[in-house]
Amino acid sequence: MRIGIDISRMATIARTGTEHYTGEVVAAIARRDAVNTYTLYCNQPPARLPSLGANMTVRCIPLPRLWTHVRLSGEVLRHPPDVLFIPAHVLPLGAPLVRRMRTVVTVHDLGYVRYPEAHTAAQRLYLQMSTIWSARAASHLIAVSAATRNDLVRLAGVSPNRITVVHHGVAERFRRALADSSRTRAITGGDEPYFLYVGTVQPRKNLARVIAAFADASRRLTGCGMAPILVIAGKRGWLSEGIARRAAEVGIADRVRFVGYVADDDLPALYHGALAFVFPSLYEGFGMPVLEAMACGAPVLTSNSSSLPEVAGDAALIVDPLDTGAIAEGMVRLVCDAALRQELRQRGYRRAAQFTWDRCAEETLRVLYG
Structure with a gap:
């Protein structure tokens, strides 16, 4: 199986939750799976890259703006993997056009809906468009907690059958x-x-x-x-x-x-x-x-x-x-x-x-x- 993973968050130096999640889950997948073939997509080289197996290739495809929706969309339209995994919310706009490609998106929270006053108007608009659209367009969702799963069902109208809860780990x-x-x-x-x-x-x-x-x-x-x-x-x-x-x-x-x-x-x-x-x-x-x-x-x-x-x-x-x-x-x-x-x-x-x-x-x- 050919699996593509968006690792663009790993380029961030001052990492917070979603950046840490991306790096840790990719490193753990590398330790566990030497069979499937992986392409790891990024806009720029990651600040810290975990040890990768011979079955994993990093593909840097730079673009100054709109990388996810333009550059990554174009890449998966031209060379679609069997599965595209997005570890942090934003599914490329072109991904649903590839009918034979399964798409999996991790949704970390819907804080902008629960606490809109804690976000700028621009942030709320972007998160509403990207997170809700991704949640509805992806083949399947990973929620990082049962609480997030419940928010997806109640606030985004996602069927619970399309959501799997997978908790984070703790770094060694x-x-x-x-x-x-x-x-x-x-x-x-x-x-x-x-x-x-x-x-x-x-x-x-x-x-x-x-x-x-x-x-x-x-x-x-x-x-x-x-x-x-x-x-x-x-x-x-x-x-x-x-x-x-x-x-x-x-x-x-x-x-x-x-x-x-x-x-x-x-x-x-x-x-x-x-x-x-x-x-x-x-x-x-x-x-x-x-x-x-x-x-x-x-x-x-x-x-x-x-x-x-x-x-x-x-x-x-x-x-x-x-x-x-x-x-x-x-x-x-x-x-x-x-x-x-x-x-x-x-x-x-x-x-x-x-x-x-x-x-x-x-x-x-x-x-x-x-």
């Missing part, structure tokens, strides 16, 4: 996390114990409430013998300016540190060194940082919304993301209750062990085979 580098105080000190700017958030700085991540909750928790923790800081790691997204101002508004600007995007190699030590990982997001299609933190041994506080309870299971402190007081209470408990931290740490290790990229690749290959 997170399972080997070790304490590295010099590395974490260089990132956080000090030796204080810290709550940690990792992800894009944008309203959907609920960071304004996290900062307000941290201010409340800090006041309640006065005299308890521990004065943690809040470390927010991630690149700035849309409307991030208001989030950055929030710390000053609640009087704790000196206790909140925005450290920017953290390189992949530095993340395990940062997770491992955290007092707790705080991720009460309003909406996630999967929530990969939750599992990464668990795999590194960080106790996790997350929200009861969207996919997050599905991913966290019984291994996290679950709160209502709209209740600032509940988030603050969770932070106080995590500081004051060492036994709770240890229990969540052990549960997190066990939970993260259930999610592997090899399993993700095996289930993805079953979908590709049809």
